[in-house]
Amino acid sequence: MSGHPNVQLDAKGRLRHFLTIDGLSRELLTEILDKAESFAGVTEQTVKKVPLLRGKVIANLFFESSTRTRTTFELAAKRLSADVLNINISTSATAKGETLLDTLRNLEAMHVDMFVVRHAESGAAHFIAQHAAPHVSVINAGDGRHSHPTQGMLDMFTIRRKLGRIEGLKVAIVGDLRHSRVARSQILGLNALGAAEVRVIAPRTLLPPDIRSLGVHPFHQLDEGIRDADVVITLRLQKERMSGAFLPSEREYFQLFGLTEERLRAAKPEAIVMHPGPINRGVEMDSQVADGPRSVILAQVTYGIAVRMAIMSMAMSVGEGGREP
Amino acid sequence: MNRLSILGGRLIDPANGIDARVDLHIDRGRICGLGAPPGAFNPDRAIDARGLVVCPGLVDLSARLREPGAEHKATIASETAAAASGGVTTLCCPPDTDPAIDTPAVVELIRRKAKRSGRCMVLPLGAITRDLAGTELAEMAALKAAGCPAVSNASAALASILVQRRALEYASTYGLIVLLRPEDPQLRDRGCAHEGPVSTRLGLPGIPEAAETVAVARDIALCEQTGARIHFRGLSTAKAVRMIERALQDRLPVSADVAAHQLFLTEADIDGFDSRCHVDPPLRTTADREGLRAGVASGAIGAICSDHQPHEPDAKDAPFPSTAPGISALETLLPLTLRLVEERLLALDAAIARVTCGPADVLGLPLGRLGVGARADVCVFDPDEPWILDPHAMRSCGRNTPFAGWEMRGRVRYTLFEGRVVYET
Numbered sequence: 143m144s145g146h147p148n149v150q151l152d153a154k155g156r157l158r159h160f161l162t163i164d165g166l167s168r169e170l171l172t173e174i175l176d177k178a179e180s181f182a183g184v185t186e187q188t189v190k191k192v193p194l195l196r197g198k199v200i201a202n203l204f205f206e207s208s209t210r211t212r213t214t215f216e217l218a219a220k221r222l223s224a225d226v227l228n229i230n231i232s233t234s235a236t237a238k239g240e241t242l243l244d245t246l247r248n249l250e251a252m253h254v255d256m257f258v259v260r261h262a263e264s265g266a267a268h269f270i271a272q273h274a275a276p277h278v279s280v281i282n283a284g285d286g287r288h289s290h291p292t293q294g295m296l297d298m299f300t301i302r303r304k305l306g307r308i309e310g311l312k313v314a315i316v317g318d319l320r321h322s323r324v325a326r327s328q329i330l331g332l333n334a335l336g337a338a339e340v341r342v343i344a345p346r347t348l349l350p351p352d353i354r355s356l357g358v359h360p361f362h363q364l365d366e367g368i369r370d371a372d373v374v375i376t377l378r379l380q381k382e383r384m385s386g387a388f389l390p391s392e393r394e395y396f397q398l399f400g401l402t403e404e405r406l407r408a409a410k411p412e413a414i415v416m417h418p419g420p421i422n423r424g425v426e427m428d429s430q431v432a433d434g435p436r437s438v439i440l441a442q443v444t445y446g447i448a449v450r451m452a453i454m455s456m457a458m459s460v461g462e463g464g465r466e467p
Numbered sequence: 468m469n470r471l472s473i474l475g476g477r478l479i480d481p482a483n484g485i486d487a488r489v490d491l492h493i494d495r496g497r498i499c500g501l502g503a504p505p506g507a508f509n510p511d512r513a514i515d516a517r518g519l520v521v522c523p524g525l526v527d528l529s530a531r532l533r534e535p536g537a538e539h540k541a542t543i544a545s546e547t548a549a550a551a552s553g554g555v556t557t558l559c560c561p562p563d564t565d566p567a568i569d570t571p572a573v574v575e576l577i578r579r580k581a582k583r584s585g586r587c588m589v590l591p592l593g594a595i596t597r598d599l600a601g602t603e604l605a606e607m608a609a610l611k612a613a614g615c616p617a618v619s620n621a622s623a624a625l626a627s628i629l630v631q632r633r634a635l636e637y638a639s640t641y642g643l644i645v646l647l648r649p650e651d652p653q654l655r656d657r658g659c660a661h662e663g664p665v666s667t668r669l670g671l672p673g674i675p676e677a678a679e680t681v682a683v684a685r686d687i688a689l690c691e692q693t694g695a696r697i698h699f700r701g702l703s704t705a706k707a708v709r710m711i712e713r714a715l716q717d718r719l720p721v722s723a724d725v726a727a728h729q730l731f732l733t734e735a736d737i738d739g740f741d742s743r744c745h746v747d748p749p750l751r752t753t754a755d756r757e758g759l760r761a762g763v764a765s766g767a768i769g770a771i772c773s774d775h776q777p778h779e780p781d782a783k784d785a786p787f788p789s790t791a792p793g794i795s796a797l798e799t800l801l802p803l804t805l806r807l808v809e810e811r812l813l814a815l816d817a818a819i820a821r822v823t824c825g826p827a828d829v830l831g832l833p834l835g836r837l838g839v840g841a842r843a844d845v846c847v848f849d850p851d852e853p854w855i856l857d858p859h860a861m862r863s864c865g866r867n868t869p870f871a872g873w874e875m876r877g878r879v880r881y882t883l884f885e886g887r888v889v890y891e892t
Contacts, residue, residue: 149739164668242785264670265740266786273784286788288670323670350673355664 149271157456159271159280162289163330171298171334177452178299182445184221194455195224198255203245203270204283205231205261210419210443211283211293215258218450227254242266243273250275256458257281264288264323279457281450287323293418294327296449298335300442301373304414309336314368314409315358316343316399317377317426320350320388324418325377333357343367343399347388364399364408371409375416376401376426392425401427403434414438469495469511471886472504476516476847480523481820482827482836491521493843496886501839512888516847519880520815523823523835524556524844528646528724529700530775530797532558532589533864535576536565541777541864543580543589546797549863551586551890553798554846554879555773557827557834558587562594563621569594569605571613578614586882586889588844590830592646593618595634601626604634608641616830619646619700622747628685635695644830646700649682649707650748659788661703661749665734671787674749676704683707687714690721698829699723701774703748705758712767722829723767725759726774727803728794728869732756736869740787743869746774747792763821764812770826773800777865795865799856801848802875809876815850843886852878 150159150166157170184192200219202212212228219226231245240248242261249257256279259267264286271280284290301308313332319325319342332340340358342349353360361367368374383389401415415427415436423429431437471493478489478501485501492500492508499505530550533541550558560577562568568577574591581589593610595618597603607618618638625631638645655678660666662673683699687710690697702708702725714721728746733753736744744750762768776793783790804822807813813821823835833841856873858866882890 241781261786263786263788264672265788268740269786285786286670287672326668326670350667351662351675352664352667355667 149268157453160291160453160457161267161271161280161282163291163294163327163334164289166334168334168336171295171331174295174449174452174456175299175302177456178295178445178449181448181451184448184451190221191223192221193223195219195222195458198224198458199227199253200224200256200258200454201227201229201249201254203229203231203249203257203259205259205266206284208260208283211260214443214446215283215450218447218454221447222451222455242269246270246273250278254278256454258283260284262286281453281457284323287321287326289327290323291327292446292450292453293324294331295453296442296446297328297375297416297418298331299445299449300416300438301414303445304438304441305372305412308332310338311372312339312341312370313337313373313375314341314343314371315375315377316364316367316401318348318379318383319344319353319377320348321380322377326356328375329356329358341367341371345389345398348383364405368406368409371413373414373416374401374406374409378418378420379422379425396425400425401431403430406431406436416442419443469886470508471512471514471883471888472508472510473514473516473521473845473847476519476521478521478837479816479819480837481816482523482824483838485837486816491837491845493883493886496843498837498839498841498843501837514847514881518849519847520850521845521847522819523837524846524882524884525554525800525822526826526835527555527558527773527775527797527800527822528770528826528829529561529726529772530555530558531563531777531793532560532577533777534564534580535573540779540782543577544584545862545864546775546777547581547584547587547589549797549861551882551884552862552879553773554801554848554882555797556587556844556846556882556884557590559590559592559617559830561619561621562592563599563623567594567599568592568610568615569597569599571609574610574613574615586884588884590614590616592616593643595620595638595645596625596630599623601630604637607638607643611641611643615643616832617644617646617698620648622648622650624650624652628689632689632693635689635693635697639693639695644696644698646698647686648700649679649686649702651678651681654678654681659745659749660737661734661751663734663752665738669737669740676706676751679704679748680706680710683710687719687721690714690719694720696720701726701748701772702759702762702768703729703751703755705755708758708762708767712762712765715767722769723762724770724772724826724829725763725768727771727796727800728774729759730756730763730771730807731803732869737787741869742783742785742787742790743794743867745783745787745790745792746794760807760812763807769821770829771800771804771821772826773797775863777863778867780866783867793867794869795861795863795867797863798861799868799870799875801846801879802877803870805850805877806875843883845881845883846879847881849878849880851876854878
């Protein structure tokens with residue numbers, strides 16, 4: 143964010159909030175991945191807890207419904223020994239007319255140390271971070287179409303674990319780039335971590351007109367776009383894209399952009415297939431691919447816990463001028 | 468204090484082609500002499516304007532006063548005081564008040580309150596449609612009789628192009644100019660920022676350039692069809708400027724204005740989700756800004772407006788898409804316009820024309836000029852004095868400005884409205 147001080151870093155350049163991958167250095171992103179690697183062991187132990195955030199209160203502030211993301215954030219917080227509040231705002235305060243800022247102030251008054259925020263509007267997490275008390279950290283769990291940086295990082299982690307590196311890889315992202323915060327975060331992560339090429343594949347209705355400015359190569363044909371790719375990421379297609387005149391039908395979408403074993407042959411033989419979930423089987427990909435040997439979709443979910451543990455513990459170690467050297 | 472002389476200033480009156488050191492004499496609200504005082508003129512007060520520029524009071528085609536209906540944001544009294552401190556002596560108030568300016572009673576209410584404040588002439592713009600709903604025509608002839616110089620539907624869309632055709636025909640029957648905010652609401656969709664690299668990166672729903680150009684093309688076609696006089700309010704794209712230049716070459720009765728902030732800011736300024744730069748139409752590309760500037764220089768854009776929209780702090784304190792668009796801008800209209808002189812886009816007299824006789828000509832009113840017999844609405848400013856814009860020092864109730872901390876030049880020293888000093892510092 144040129145010209146704007148990066149609100150998510152403290153004066154020493156350490157992570158204070160985690161709002162977007164934009165503007166974060168390769169070193170910092172690698173540090174997150176390395177830290178997540180150390181936590182991946184914890185999640186596989188019989189006693190799946192470390193006492194890093196004991197006594198801390200983390201509020202999951204979800205203004206938009208979510209199961210997977212909220213659950214993995216909750217598990218991550220609990221494995222760090224923090225106390226977790228789950229607050230589903232869409233059915234709570236704002237329905238009574240309370241402003242976002244008032245909701246925030248009330249939770250701060252309850253001595254919450256960290257907010258994990260999901261909101262339907264782009265910029266919501268930045269807004270909360272800008273207004274949060276100095277000791278409070280904010281983690282963006284998805285804001286509008288802008289950013290879903292923990293998802294982006296767990297995807298980076300999955301690629302690194304499965305293929306050993308990100309540098310030099312060709313990655314193809316298929317689907318609704320226009321409305322996807324996940325894709326924006328993946329693109330930023332892949333480019334920052336040295337991917338050789340990031341391709342996006344969709345009809346023009348699902349690509350922002352300026353998509354090239356994000357540092358990607360647009361394609362409109364699946365076979366061409368995934369040729370020789372090391373990683374194929376498919377994005378979730380919302381049903382409302384049909385009524386919004388973005389697409390004629392799910393059938394035509396699957397025919398043109400749905401992943402099948404046969405079409406996947408264009409990619410590299412060892413290529414992996416990813417999806418942020420939940421999958422629409424028969425729309426984004428068929429079941430053979432989703433459940434097949436190249437699919438790492440469930441690993442993404444598992445790794446999400448370790449990655450979120452890493453990010454939460456890093457952000458919390460910085461608050462109040464740094465409790466950890 | 469009926470008689471007043473302004474002595475020793477550099478008098479710039481673009482409408483009359485005057486740029487010279489000329490004294491100005493005022494008697495009972497009217498200009499009674501330029502140069503030597505008339506006969507046995509004995510002023511009650513003499514203003515020493517040496518080193519200062521004396522020009523017509525500014526005319527602003529769009530300034531929200533928020534009254535009636537949103538007095539928690541601002542009032543007619545507060546905003547006319549802000550206008551006076553910015554050298555503005557005439558302003559048009561768009562009809563999106565609550566209730567809307569769709570009946571003579573609302574026009575009357577606004578005019579009465581403005582008269583009581585006595586610092587600035589407020590010209591209410593009549594609604595094109597009842598309640599701005601876009602379907603049934605408002606009683607435009609009655610609105611004109613009550614004092615509306617023009618009609619507009621503010622930022623609200625008309626229900627169909629057929630309603631628009633009828634509105635243009637009806638308004639032109641009564642000699643009313645129609646002010647249109649060219650924007651196709653369907654192409655705009657739920658956009659809140661220019662559709663371009665910045666909105667793509669920030670994930671903000673975009674408003675494409677075509678939302679404006681499609682509307683301008685449609686409106687120009689209707690202008691050809693109906694012969695009605697159209698003024699395009701608040702352009703944001705370079706392409707729209709070129710379309711209007713072509714329409715002017717075709718001798719169509721069109722004109723256009725631009726908000727001052729569009730000449731200085733671009734989409735890059737919303738980076739970091741800066742809600743102070745959330746404006747409507749959105750800030751667009753550097754090429755658009757240059758195109759708008761070229762239009763101002765060529766005269767295709769004959770007026771620069773404040774597009775003043777004061778807000779309470781809460782209105783800008785939310786995630787970007789939920790914030791209210793607009794800038795509190797009456798007090799930056801003159802300094803931003805003068806900045807165009809500093810940046811060598813315009814000569815000083817041409818810059819002054821864009822905020823005085825230019826907008827007055829759009830309305831077809833004999834304002835924004837300083838001939839003998841004209842109403843004594845005068846702005847006297849120091850063209851050289853630098854100052855830093857501090858939102859807390861603004862007179863407007865709205866402190867929402869992205870220009871906070873900018874070094875401005877051109878400090879208003881005196882504002883005269885109907886021959887009275889309504890602001891001095």
